Amino acid sequence: LTFLGIESSCDDTAAAVVRHVPGGRAEILSSVVDGQTALHAPFGGVVPEIAARAHAERLDHCVEAALAGAGLTLADLDGVAVTAGPGLIGGVLSGVMCAKGIAAATGLPLVGVNHLAGHALTPRLTDGLEFPYLMLLVSGGHCQLLIARGAEDFTRLGGSIDDAPGEAFDKTAKLLGLRQPGGPEVEAEARQGDPRRFAFPRPLLDRPGCDMSFSGLKTAVLRARDGLIAAQGGLLRQDRADLCAGFQEAVAAVLAEKTRRALAVYSADAPVAPAFAVAGGVAANSRIREALETVCAGAGVRFLAPPLRLCTDNAAMIAWAGIERFRLGLRDGMDLAARPRWPLDQTSAPLLGFGK
Numbered sequence: 130l131t132f133l134g135i136e137s138s139c140d141d142t143a144a145a146v147v148r149h150v151p152g153g154r155a156e157i158l159s160s161v162v163d164g165q166t167a168l169h170a171p172f173g174g175v176v177p178e179i180a181a182r183a184h185a186e187r188l189d190h191c192v193e194a195a196l197a198g199a200g201l202t203l204a205d206l207d208g209v210a211v212t213a214g215p216g217l218i219g220g221v222l223s224g225v226m227c228a229k230g231i232a233a234a235t236g237l238p239l240v241g242v243n244h245l246a247g248h249a250l251t252p253r254l255t256d257g258l259e260f261p262y263l264m265l266l267v268s269g270g271h272c273q274l275l276i277a278r279g280a281e282d283f284t285r286l287g288g289s290i291d292d293a294p295g296e297a298f299d300k301t302a303k304l305l306g307l308r309q310p311g312g313p314e315v316e317a318e319a320r321q322g323d324p325r326r327f328a329f330p331r332p333l334l335d336r337p338g339c340d341m342s343f344s345g346l347k348t349a350v351l352r353a354r355d356g357l358i359a360a361q362g363g364l365l366r367q368d369r370a371d372l373c374a375g376f377q378e379a380v381a382a383v384l385a386e387k388t389r390r391a392l393a394v395y396s397a398d399a400p401v402a403p404a405f406a407v408a409g410g411v412a413a414n415s416r417i418r419e420a421l422e423t424v425c426a427g428a429g430v431r432f433l434a435p436p437l438r439l440c441t442d443n444a445a446m447i448a449w450a451g452i453e454r455f456r457l458g459l460r461d462g463m464d465l466a467a468r469p470r471w472p473l474d475q476t477s478a479p480l481l482g483f484g485k
């Protein structure tokens with residue numbers, strides 16, 4: 130099966146071609162990502178209207194580039210998969226329209242994909258991981274612990290009740306006068322810092338369950354920063370490094386402990402070779418990766434982290450999720466809707482079953 134994938138739910142316009150030979154591994158034939166960071170930079174955040182317009186302008190070119198990169202034409206494809214949500218509705222609509230246009234013109238099957246399922250199924254694309262596995266999705270917009278039992282079967286064990294960790298990294302960077310995106314900047318500063326100097330809170334660790342909270346952490350950084358400025362008139366280099374190290378350590382500790390608890394739930398009926406995978410932009414953080422890997426080692430669970438270009442938004446994961454749904458006999462009609470919100474543990478968009 131060879132699928133075209135289309136992704137436009139946030140600020141990356143992306144198209145990719147993925148091939149899967151039954152019984153074999155999946156192969157990414159091409160993956161094009163046209164980021165919009167520069168477009169939104171003057172506004173300090175993604176502007177939905179600008180994003181939607183940019184997606185509409187760039188999608189055709191991305192699809193052409195993905196096909197050319199794979200050395201294929203539309204006639205070589207078996208289907209078109211597209212992110213149908215969740216995300217910024219204007220962008221999702223642009224992608225869904227593009228995919229419907231291709232499906233209508235070629236007669237190819239159309240498969241709507243949940244963007245989060247794309248992230249959550251990536252370890253199957255990269256490593257052929259078998260169900261069930263535990264997944265931590267940590268990005269700029271999401272934070273959830275999920276048991277993946279099937280391409281359409283996810284159980285959410287918990288997640289952030291407020292900010293996503295990436296958002297907390299970005300806001301903390303802003304507070305300390307560092308550049309955006311803040312994650313890599315904070316990590317670089319933290320490398321020079323002492324994580325024990327500031328005792329930042331570990332929110333919700335005192336409560337049972339797998340829910341997390343990160344907005345208070347950023348407020349704690351703000352207070353510590355203002356305290357230092359009031360006491361000494363400004364921030365020293367070392368202060369900034371120590372604040373970053375303390376913040377990063379708190380995020381890592383919360384993610385690690387909640388993952389440990391989720392592993393206990395998952396392990397109750399885990400398979401012979403239990404596995405845990407992390408995905409999303411924050412998975413790039415080496416301290417966080419290390420903390421999660423330690424938890425897995427302690428529990429005797431295999432640890433997987435897809436390469437970074439497949440952790441952040443891309444269309445290869447959408448093409449792959451489309452192939453997975455198609456293999457379950459699922460496809461969508463021209464009534465496929467774009468959905469701004471679409472929790473992963475709820476049943477999918479309207480489906481037409483076939484060939485089951």
Ligand code: ATP
Nearest residue numbers: 268269270271295310311312313409410411414441
């Ligand atoms: P979503 O995928 O949920 O729609 P998004 O597209 O903003 O949101 P990603 O592209 O997966 O998310 O990740 C971007 C986020 O990852 C940013 O918040 C960024 O600061 C964070 N990030 C990137 N590198 C690091 C790092 N080394 N340490 C911590 N955070 C990082």
Ligand code: FE
Nearest residue numbers: 248268441442
């Ligand atoms: Fe994403």
